[in-house]
Amino acid sequence: MSNLETLMRRGTDFLGCETAIMCGAMSWVSERNLVSAISNAGGFGVIACGAMTPELLDTEIAETKKLTDKPFGVNLITMHPQLMDLIATCGKHNVGHIVLAGGLPPKGSLEAIKETGAKVICFAPATALAKKFIRSGVDALVIEGMEAGGHIGPVATSVLAQEILPIVADQVPTFVAGGIATGDMIAAYLEMGASGVQLGTRFVCAHESIAHPDFKKAFMRGNARDAVASVQIDPRLPVIPVRALKNKGTEEFTAKQREVANKLDAGEVDMGEAQLEIEHYWAGALRRAVIDGDVENGSLMAGQSVGMVKAEESVAEIIAALISEAETALAR
Numbered sequence: 464m465s466n467l468e469t470l471m472r473r474g475t476d477f478l479g480c481e482t483a484i485m486c487g488a489m490s491w492v493s494e495r496n497l498v499s500a501i502s503n504a505g506g507f508g509v510i511a512c513g514a515m516t517p518e519l520l521d522t523e524i525a526e527t528k529k530l531t532d533k534p535f536g537v538n539l540i541t542m543h544p545q546l547m548d549l550i551a552t553c554g555k556h557n558v559g560h561i562v563l564a565g566g567l568p569p570k571g572s573l574e575a576i577k578e579t580g581a582k583v584i585c586f587a588p589a590t591a592l593a594k595k596f597i598r599s600g601v602d603a604l605v606i607e608g609m610e611a612g613g614h615i616g617p618v619a620t621s622v623l624a625q626e627i628l629p630i631v632a633d634q635v636p637t638f639v640a641g642g643i644a645t646g647d648m649i650a651a652y653l654e655m656g657a658s659g660v661q662l663g664t665r666f667v668c669a670h671e672s673i674a675h676p677d678f679k680k681a682f683m684r685g686n687a688r689d690a691v692a693s694v695q696i697d698p699r700l701p702v703i704p705v706r707a708l709k710n711k712g713t714e715e716f717t718a719k720q721r722e723v724a725n726k727l728d729a730g731e732v733d734m735g736e737a738q739l740e741i742e743h744y745w746a747g748a749l750r751r752a753v754i755d756g757d758v759e760n761g762s763l764m765a766g767q768s769v770g771m772v773k774a775e776e777s778v779a780e781i782i783a784a785l786i787s788e789a790e791t792a793l794a795r
């Protein structure tokens with residue numbers, strides 16, 4: 464067994480795949496084609512449920528199963544109003560791993576997942592939360608830093624890894640995400656105790672990704688400094704920052720926040736509704752860019768590692784390159 468295989472062993476045993484590289488769920492991008500390609504190439508694909516209804520998720524899982532007989536997971540957003548039905552849909556298909564994103568799992572959701580027989584993976588943005596999740600029976604953790612694309616926390620991956628891995632890595636398999644685009648970085652986090660890694664941005668331009676050609680072109684042109692975090696304009700309206708390539712859509716989001724803040728002031732919506740409206744805005748804007756190719760006005764969610772995405776390659780080529788770089792780095 465190679466050094467890399469040994470370091471990934473816990474992660475591959477947990478996920479049931481050959482290499483402990485997860486492709487993080489990306490709304491509109493992580494559907495049947497990309498997910499099955501990742502799993503077929505030995506990695507671990509994850510369907511992004513996003514705002515899908517249980518019926519749509521049912522179809523997506525069934526169609527993914529037609530394209531791969533390898534394990535894959537489903538990412539569910541905790542604030543989805545039909546979370547429990549979505550869990551039941553995963554249960555119906557015997558999905559082995561459910562990733563819960565978007566905040567604390569609501570009461571009963573962890574138990575409901577366990578009852579389906581699936582393993583639960585949660586995002587741990589801080590040590591205290593990581594410990595709490597382990598106490599409540601979560602099977603694995605992802606620690607994701609602010610270099611990542613999409614919704615982000617305030618702390619860098621390197622800091623989270625140093626702070627959280629030594630405390631939790633021997634208790635549950637822990638995957639590191641955010642800003643990873645090379646095997647060198649994968650090797651480094653494995654040596655620090657991670658069981659595996661999760662990448663998103665690096666896989667967007669895969670041949671198998673259905674993202675619009677213009678979306679992919681924007682990624683291949685983009686540099687690290689172009690992938691900026693959204694700014695909160697109103698202290699009364701806390702919005703989770705989103706990292707995306709800057710474009711006209713970035714400015715439109717500022718206007719959207721102002722509009723929602725005004726509605727909040729006028730008592731037309733409460734805080735929960737206001738935040739949901741912001742999230743719906745992102746989902747719509749991301750769809751416009753990923754599916755319709757409107758890279759001017761849509762959201763180009765991308766991590767800082769976008770600067771290292773230079774060409775369209777197959778998923779198998781990307782994974783092979785990451786593995787080879789990681790092996791070389793470990794040998795060095």
Ligand SMILES: Cc1cc2nc3c(=O)[nH]c(=O)nc-3n(C[C@H](O)[C@H](O)[C@H](O)COP(=O)(O)O)c2cc1C
Binds near residue numbers: 513538663665764
């Ligand atoms: C276009 C895009 C959409 C994303 N959508 C989601 C999502 O729906 N749910 C989620 O948990 N994470 C989402 N993410 C985060 C990824 O799953 C992954 O954790 C992240 O991309 C890893 O960091 P990296 O981009 O630096 O590789 C998204 C990321 C991108 C780039």
